[in-house]
Amino acid sequence: xxxxxxxxxxxxxxxxxxxxxxxxxxxxxxxxxxxxxxxxxxxxxxxxxxxxxxxxxxxxxxxxxxxxxxxxxxxxxxxxxxxxxxxxxxxxxxxxxxxxxxxxxxxxxxxxxxxxxxxxxxxxxxxxxxxxxxxxxxxxxxxxxxxxxxxxxxxxxxxxxxxxxxxxxxxxxxxxxxxxxxxxxxxxxxxxxxxxxxxxxxxxxxxxxxxxxxxxxxxxxxxxxxxxxxxxxxxxxxxxxxxxxxxxxxxxxxxxxxxxxxxxxxxxxxxxxxxxxxxxxxxxxxxxxxxxxxxxxxxxxxxxxxxxxxxxxxxxxxxxxxxxxxxxxxxxxxxxxxxxxxxxxxxxxxxxxxxxxxxxxxxxxxxxxxxxxxxxxxxxxxxxxxxxxxxxxxxxxxxxxxxxxxxxxxxxxxxxxxxxxxxxxxxxxxxxxxxxxxxxxxxxxxxxxxxxxxxxxxxxxxxxxxxxxxxxxxxxxxxxxxxxxxxxxxxxxxxxxxxxxxxxxxxxxxxxxxxxxxxxxxxxxxxxxxxxxxxxxxxxxxxxxxxxxxxxx
Amino acid sequence: xxxxxxxxxxxxxxxxxxxxxxxxxxxxxxxxxxxxxxxxxxxxxxxxxxxxxxxxxxxxxxxxxxxxxxxxxxxxxxxxxxxxxxxxxxxxxxxxxxxxxxxxxxxxxxxxxxxxxxxxxxxxxxxxxxxxxxxxxxxxxxxxxxxxxxxxxxxxxxxxxxxxxxxxxxxxxxxxxxxxxxxxxxxxxxxxxxxxxxxxxxxxxxxxxxxxxxxxxxxxxxxxxxxxxxxxxxxxxxxxxxxxxxxxxxxxxxxxxxxxxxxxxxxxxxxxxxxxxxxxxxxxxxxxxxxxxxxxxxxxxx
Numbered sequence: 001x002x003x004x005x006x007x008x009x010x011x012x013x014x015x016x017x018x019x020x021x022x023x024x025x026x027x028x029x030x031x032x033x034x035x036x037x038x039x040x041x042x043x044x045x046x047x048x049x050x051x052x053x054x055x056x057x058x059x060x061x062x063x064x065x066x067x068x069x070x071x072x073x074x075x076x077x078x079x080x081x082x083x084x085x086x087x088x089x090x091x092x093x094x095x096x097x098x099x100x101x102x103x104x105x106x107x108x109x110x111x112x113x114x115x116x117x118x119x120x121x122x123x124x125x126x127x128x129x130x131x132x133x134x135x136x137x138x139x140x141x142x143x144x145x146x147x148x149x150x151x152x153x154x155x156x157x158x159x160x161x162x163x164x165x166x167x168x169x170x171x172x173x174x175x176x177x178x179x180x181x182x183x184x185x186x187x188x189x190x191x192x193x194x195x196x197x198x199x200x201x202x203x204x205x206x207x208x209x210x211x212x213x214x215x216x217x218x219x220x221x222x223x224x225x226x227x228x229x230x231x232x233x234x235x236x237x238x239x240x241x242x243x244x245x246x247x248x249x250x251x252x253x254x255x256x257x258x259x260x261x262x263x264x265x266x267x268x269x270x271x272x273x274x275x276x277x278x279x280x281x282x283x284x285x286x287x288x289x290x291x292x293x294x295x296x297x298x299x300x301x302x303x304x305x306x307x308x309x310x311x312x313x314x315x316x317x318x319x320x321x322x323x324x325x326x327x328x329x330x331x332x333x334x335x336x337x338x339x340x341x342x343x344x345x346x347x348x349x350x351x352x353x354x355x356x357x358x359x360x361x362x363x364x365x366x367x368x369x370x371x372x373x374x375x376x377x378x379x380x381x382x383x384x385x386x387x388x389x390x391x392x393x394x395x396x397x398x399x400x401x402x403x404x405x406x407x408x409x410x411x412x413x414x415x416x417x418x419x420x421x422x423x424x425x426x427x428x429x430x431x432x433x434x435x436x437x438x439x440x441x442x443x444x445x446x447x448x449x450x451x452x453x454x455x456x457x458x459x460x461x462x463x464x465x466x467x468x469x470x471x472x473x474x475x476x477x478x479x480x481x482x483x484x485x486x487x488x489x490x491x492x493x494x495x496x497x498x499x500x501x502x503x504x505x506x507x508x509x510x511x512x513x514x515x516x517x518x519x520x521x522x523x524x525x526x527x528x529x530x531x532x533x534x535x536x537x538x539x540x541x542x543x544x545x546x547x548x549x550x551x552x553x
Numbered sequence: 554x555x556x557x558x559x560x561x562x563x564x565x566x567x568x569x570x571x572x573x574x575x576x577x578x579x580x581x582x583x584x585x586x587x588x589x590x591x592x593x594x595x596x597x598x599x600x601x602x603x604x605x606x607x608x609x610x611x612x613x614x615x616x617x618x619x620x621x622x623x624x625x626x627x628x629x630x631x632x633x634x635x636x637x638x639x640x641x642x643x644x645x646x647x648x649x650x651x652x653x654x655x656x657x658x659x660x661x662x663x664x665x666x667x668x669x670x671x672x673x674x675x676x677x678x679x680x681x682x683x684x685x686x687x688x689x690x691x692x693x694x695x696x697x698x699x700x701x702x703x704x705x706x707x708x709x710x711x712x713x714x715x716x717x718x719x720x721x722x723x724x725x726x727x728x729x730x731x732x733x734x735x736x737x738x739x740x741x742x743x744x745x746x747x748x749x750x751x752x753x754x755x756x757x758x759x760x761x762x763x764x765x766x767x768x769x770x771x772x773x774x775x776x777x778x779x780x781x782x783x784x785x786x787x788x789x790x791x792x793x794x795x796x797x798x799x800x801x802x803x804x805x806x807x808x809x810x811x812x813x814x815x816x817x818x819x820x821x822x823x824x825x826x827x828x829x830x831x832x833x834x835x836x837x838x839x840x841x842x843x844x845x846x847x848x849x850x851x852x853x854x855x
Contacts, residue, residue: 001833009834049574064565068572076576120652130584137583138576166575178583185591186600192621195588195595195604200652203608205624206617206846207634213606213619214651219595220588237645237654240789242621243606248836306661307768308682311703313775314782317682318656321641321783321795324837328789345789346656349682355660447660469658550662 004302007326010252011294014330015287017256018263022283025260026267032175033148033168034272042170049166056161059501062149065165066142066493070109073138074486077105080131081123090124091199099478106482108132110489111139111371113225113232113341113464114481116473120214120235125197128234133221137181140228140261141172143373146493147265148272150377153500154401155273157508162500176261177227184223184257191253192246195219218243226257229371231341231464239331239344240320251323251344255331258340262286262369265376273401277519282379285527289368293361294333300354301329305551309351318346329354336361339371341464348443348451348467352551355467356543359454362461363539364531365420371462377496379527384413384499386523386530390516399515402508412499419491421538423484424460428453428542430480437476442469446550453546455481460488609843612851620843623794625649633696635811637849638796638804640842641783642689645791657682657787664705664712664768666735670758683712684735689785690778697803701780702773707743711735713771715747716764724765734761744769779803795839798827808849822848 001009038046038053046053057065080087081101085094096104100116107114113136117123123132145168152162189195198215205211218234222244225231231238239245239254263283270279302325304315319328328345335342336358347358361368367378388405391398398405405413431437431452441448454467459481466472472481517523562570595604602608611617618624625648626637633639646653659682669678680688687706694701707713712735720726731752733742738754746752747767755761781799801823809819826845829838 001830003837006830006834006837013834045575045578048578049571051571051575064568065572068565068568069575072569072572072576076573118653118655120654129588130580133588134576134580134584138579166571169575173579173583178587181583181587182591186594189591189595189600189604192603192607194606195592196606197592198605201606201616203616203618206611206843206850207624207626207628207637209625209627211618211622211624211649212652213608213622215606217588217592219604220591224583235651235654235790237656237790237792240656241654242619242623242790242792242794246607246621248831252835307664307705308659308661308686310775311683311686311705311773312782312786313703313778315661316782317661317686317786318658318789319786320789320793321797321839322793322836327836343789346658348658348660349656351661442658443660443663444665445662447662450660467658468656469660550660 003324003326007298007302007324007330010327011298011330014252014255014259015291018259021260022264022267025264026279027271029176029264029268030271032171033163033268039174042174045170046166051166053164053167055164057164058160059149059162059497059504062162062165063494063497066146066497067490069138069165069169070142070490073135074105074109077108077131077135078102081105081127084124084127087126089126089197093122093124096122099475100473103478103482106485107464108135108230108232109139110462110485111143111228111230111339111374112459112462112485112489113230114459114466114485115232115464116478118236119233125216128221129217132232133224136221136224136228136230136232137173137177138169140177140224140230140372141169143371144172144261144265145169145373146496147373147376150380150496150500151269151272153503154403156504157506159504160501162497162504177224180227181220181223184227185219187253188219188222188250191250192242193219193222193250194243214243223257225342226254226340227261229258229262229338229340231335233342239342240346245344248322248327251327251331254342255334258338258342259334259369261372262338262375265373269376269380275519278401281519281524282376282383283369284524285531286367286369286375286379288524288528289364289531290337293337293357293368294330296357297333297354298326298329300351300357301325304351305353306351315351315354318349320345332358333361335465336463337364337366337368337370339366339374339461339463341458343465346468347454347465348469352447352547355450356547356551359450359457359543359547360535360539362457362463363424363535365417365535366461366463367531374462378492381413381416381496381499382531382534383518383527384409385417386527387516387518388413389530390523390526394516396514399509400518402511403503403506404509408502409499412495412502416492416495417534420460420488423488424457425539425542427456427460427480427484431456434476440471440474440477442471446546450546450550453542456484459485462489609847611847617847618843620841621794622651622792622843623649624843626846635807637846638801638808638842641793641796642785642787643791643793644787649792651792654790654792656789656791664714664766666711668737668755668757672758681712681735683714686785687711690780693780693784697780697807699779699803701778702771703778704770704773704775705768706771706773707736709736709740709743713743713769715752715767715769716761717747717767718764730764732759732761732764794841794843796842798823798838798840801827801840801845812849814852818852819849822852
């Protein structure tokens with residue numbers, strides 16, 4: 001089997017596995033969020049926390065709970081990182097500087113996991129597991145709970161109640177993330193991921209040099225890093241590090257895990273709105289975009305256009321031997337399509353056009369399939385927009401799942417769509433205008449612009465991967481990117497919950513002959529087209545100046 | 554102590570307190586109990602060795618590293634030790650440093666070197682990715698006795714990049730000046746003339762950005778070069794323990810010669826260490842250099 005065939009089979013096997021788990025996992029998720037029963041551990045948690053699990057919240061209360069929890073999380077994490085030097089198990093590392101602590105706290109609370117620090121030289125074990133990894137669970141659960149609230153907006157009729165945020169949060173952790181993580185972490189250890197508290201062990205190598213072998217509770221953090229579409233590596237090299245991702249099959253498993261929840265949630269959506277065909281339509285849009293992305297990145301990386309790749313004879317710079325070019329390209333596509341941001345190769349060294357596709361994947365707005373929860377709500381917003389466009393074309397009041405898409409709904413959708421590009425392009429423009437910030441680029445010329453554009457796009461989409469040449473640990477970058485992450489996460493959450501509240505209030509209209517069917521291939525095509533047109537119109541000039549200018553000379 | 558919510562507190566305050574308590578419960582559950590439980594399970598026989606970092610021992614029993622973490626096989630001056638198989642280039646610290654894992658992060662069109670300008674303070678010099686690749690290919694070629702010339706590389710092992718200045722704007726009109734930007738004076742440029750104009754060497758501090766950038770392909774091969782791609786490129790982590798089978802076989806004769814072994818013996822050892830694609834399609838065929846060199850040492854100097 002040659003490299004290309006192996007790469008195709010590798011990607012196809014992932015698609016098959018995701019297809020096989022779509023129904024059972026999605027049905028399970030739907031049961032988790034519709035069940036009336038509380039587990040004993042959950043009841044105990046509600047009692048400890050002091051919330052009544054059986055109150056149904058209005059959208060404004062739901063939103064306040066999301067913001068309260070995230071705000072407390074960010075402050076707690078900030079203080080934790082600042083005080084690291086005085087806490088146990090810090091490996092001798094001091095507290096983080098204020099700018100970097102703010103950036104990191106914002107990053108992990110928003111499910112971005114942008115890292116302006118290098119794990120192995122900055123953070124001890126306690127900060128990693130009791131600080132960062134907690135947010136890996138919590139931020140994913142927040143994303144999913146917001147998505148579920150939006151689904152309830154569609155499925156419920158004539159009510160102002162969207163469920164209980166605390167219940168959705170606790171159930172996501174207890175019934176979904178934690179069980180999979182425990183099993184998955186042990187499987188990763190079996191593959192060679194380390195899980196210990198040994199600290200740094202200095203050994204004398206075979207030829208007598210010194211080498212510091214690092215340790216840490218890596219497997220327990222690695223699994224949720226992928227499952228929760230977080231992406232923040234225990235070590236600087238992330239999933240390229242042999243202790244995070246030691247073998248080819250752990251590589252496969254990690255890609256599968258970061259796609260698993262985002263691809264199963266549409267099924268849960270379909271189940272909860274009482275028509276699984278609607279979920280199938282949504283997941284089809286995601287799949288079309290995702291397969292295109294994976295195919296293009298693989299194609300450009302294997303074709304290895306560009307000066308250095310041509311000189312080398314393959315796009316192997318920044319690529320681990322065990323994964324190969326294709327196993328890296330598929331990971332890169334998956335991580336940028338899901339807002340995960342874990343990397344198993346250096347995106348900065350990708351071919352110009354391969355790197356451009358990674359940028360485009362993120363610019364889609366992290367909807368194909370997007371992050372845990374955020375992917376589904378992002379795609380549903382695009383679907384609302386598509387319904388609106390479709391309604392304009394046929395001259396009828398647009399409806400989606402029996403809900404009228406009127407001025408208020410379209411406003412929320414439009415604000416959602418505008419937030420990310422405004423942040424991504426705004427930060428890029430300002431950074432390029434400032435000589436000091438421009439100087440933080442490692443590469444010069446068009447590729448330098450790509451580095452800045454990638455960073456701004458990555459944080460504005462809560463992705464967190466990087467063209468890592470950019471020196472992002474400066475006061476300006478830490479602050480601006482930190483603020484950008486917070487706005488990019490919570491403004492859309494406000495709009496989504498507002499939309500959910502407005503949809504839930506409506507009575508569900510019966511299907512009539514004038515209703516645009518939203519489960520047919522035509523609708524799949526329409527949503528795909530809308531997603532693509534929005535991206536193309538917004539980002540094309542910036543892409544043209546960066547990677548296209550570099551790749552097409 | 555956390556104050557339990559009292560009904561007299563206003564709603565937002567109650568919510569913030571609930572949020573804080575929720576965070577603390579989660580911290581105990583998934584931040585402490587969960588990683589400790591996984592660590593406890595990882596102590597099971599069969600898992601423990603891996604959880605501890607897959608450490609490997611030399612013949613005398615001392616720990617000499619991890620089979621999953623590559624290590625350098627160079628002498629104090631950084632030269633490859635000929636009796637050992639060489640790993641890939643590494644961008645982690647000074648090379649294979651697990652406390653500074655990193656890739657080079659240099660882009661595919663990074664082709665122009667920077668030289669230190671003695672007139673300014675500080676060292677501005679930086680080698681481009683192209684020159685780095687050219688230099689490595691030349692060095693590996695010399696070490697293994699093969700032709701390591703690559704496209705866009707000079708025979709001297711730097712990027713073959715010319716800045717071509719034209720008389721008129723828009724790169725129009727006759728060529729008036731040509732500089733080989735990666736060859737620092739007083740070097741002899743790799744081509745004497747370009748379109749009839751003598752090629753100059755580059756002076757530190759010279760700004761050639763206004764010239765048209767011309768890459769000279771030269772006679773070397775990229776694909777199917779005897780020096781394989783992994784031998785001239787750094788990995789993503791800087792700790793890659795593996796090399797391609799092609800790079801391992803390339804080193805057989807040199808290692809055998811340096812150790813006084815027959816090439817056939819060493820080749821057989823490499824063959825035993827080639828790992829194919831898992832299940833026939835996962836990953837790439839590879840050879841673990843740490844394990845291979847350990848096995849080589851156990852072989853003795855037959």
